[in-house]
Amino acid sequence: MYPLHILVSFLTLSLSANLALCRSTCTINLNEEFRPREEPLILNVAGKEILYPTHGSSIQVKGGDKIRVFCGSKNFKNYKDHSEDTVLIQCVTGNRFKTLRSPTGNSDPDSKTPLLQFLSYLLSASDSYQGGYFSCKAPLKSAVRRSGPCSILDKHRNNHLSEFNIGFQVDAYLLPIITVCFNTVLKSVLWSKHMVSPSVQYHMTKVARIRFIQDRDAYGTLKNVEHLYDRNQQVETISKLVNSKALAQKYIQKDGHSLAYFARGHLSPKGDFVYSGEQLATFHYINVAPQWQYFNGGQWEKIESALRNYIVHNGVKVHVTTGTIGITQLEDEKGEDKDIYLYYNQNKGEKLVKVPKLYFKLVQFGNSSSPLNVAIVGVNQPYENHVKMTTNDVICEDVCHRYPWLSSISEQNDQRQSAGYIYCCTFKDFRSYLESAKDSMLEHTTLHDPMTFGEIRDTIELNEDSFGPNQEDVRTLVNTRLHDPVTFGEIRDDIELYEDRFGPNQEDIGDKIELNEDSVGPNQQDVRSLVNSLGKGPE
Secondary structure, X not given: OOOHHHHHHHHHXXXXXXXXXXXXXXXXXXXXHOOHHHOOEEXXXXXXXXXXXXXXXXXXXXXXXXXXXXXXXXXXXXXXXXXXXXXXXXXXEOOEEEEOOOOOOOOOHHHOOHHHHHHHHHHHOOOOEEHHHHOXXXXXXXXXXXXXXXXXXXXXXXXXXXXXXEXXXXXXXXXXXXXXXXXXXXXXXXXXXXXXXXXXXXXXXXXXXXXXXXXXXXXXXXOOHHHHHOHHHXXXXXXXXXXXXXXXXXXXXXXXOOOXXXXXXXXXXXXXXXXXXXXXXXXXXXXXXXXXXXXXXXXXXXXXXXXXXXXXXXXXOEEEXXXXXXXXXXXXXXXXXXXXXXXXXXXXOEEEEEOOOEEEEEEEOOOOOOOOOEEEEEEOOOOOOHHHHHHHOOOOOXXXXXXXXXXXXXXXXXXXXXXXXXXXEXXXXXXXXXXXXXXXXXXXXHOOOOOOHHHHHHHHHHHHHHHOOOHHHHHHHHHHOOOOOOOHHHHHHXXXXXXXXXXXXXXHHHHHHHHHHHXXXXXXXXXXXXXXXXXXXXX
16 A cells, blocks of 8 residues: 555646646647648547637647647658658647657557656657647648439439549548539539638638649540630630631630630639638539639629628538539520530530539528528629520529628629629529429430440449459440440440459450441440450450
């Protein structure tokens, strides 16, 4: 049995340790301690939630609490050989943190006795760092993962529409910040969802823009989406669609000061995010749809800014879904309206990357029945006259006047029509419109074929284990789908998409399909015959 004075000393030290940890608070000032290119993500201890600043641009951590810093494997500036995606740190005192050992194979600091905790606390105070020490070596890399089919409305899921999550790969877990519904046939985004909080007022500034990323899993064999946003290419494409280069040059103007061209319109905008890594994660083409620059830098930008201001001033979190409806039309030389796409292959009659007619932004405060909820709609067509626009493009009774933060923007419609005509719907009216229009909207998801490479891909994924990685698998897959009409292009897309996973024989079959596409014809019976003729062995 220990003497009384030893027990008293032990209890005193234990109490001192707990009091010291409880009284201390650590602060990480994101904007002052990190450069934009080196800013990490600050996560909770489980690594599955991003922590956001609540006091200025600072994140406060209670003494003794642990958090994770995310830079990605071997991307820590001062931990160059650290192979894990995160570093686990603990608040010590003041603004200083100590690094904890990896939880794999090492004991948790919380398992120590109070006395050992106190001794560790005293020793670690001299071996600790301010938040800026945990900088990243290079900008964070975002990750994209397909999660299944999606829909215009929750109950109308469609295999031609695929849901993708954009976020950050933290060990085996994808930490999503944006969810996208993407049309894998038309190569067009349907909607994009994200959350905006009052912390957006403390966003990292001076984050340099990067080149947009084209995700192969979404775009398949469509190459160089970036080229479609070149003005010269837009003139060439539209001249084919309206059968007049002179008209195309009127619609798309190459003058560097002109706003008459299609810009990359973020659906989930860069300005709605706090961390530099989050802002850069918006630069994926699956989060982009073509917008006239008149509209992109006009009324729509005002809507985005007004929403952020409202969120900051009222201290509320908002779930935002930004999406597209319909296809913009331009008159040809005969005065007839023609649907506009950024990609047009005249030989195949293939039209991809549609230019939306309407953009919408569903702003949801809390539950779906909140009276604050509103659907904001903008018309992406600067060349349409006012009468035609208000007759054909207004899908509900305008209720913008009910929302003071929106009314001043909608009141500018007459003066700024070319910059985008804005109006508002109640959630109920907007959903009713989607219900009534869903069939016509889905017509544009399938083109002329009821089956796409997306469905073939789903079949391959379902049967991957039983099929195995060889040429026999392709023939078996084609035979099982004989009853479905499918084009060569769709099978070729799928073969190329899964080439790395299934092995090199797919590439040989893909080449033969492409060589024989015009002469053999666009149906699955021909594909089956072609594949069977190749035999069972390798090429």
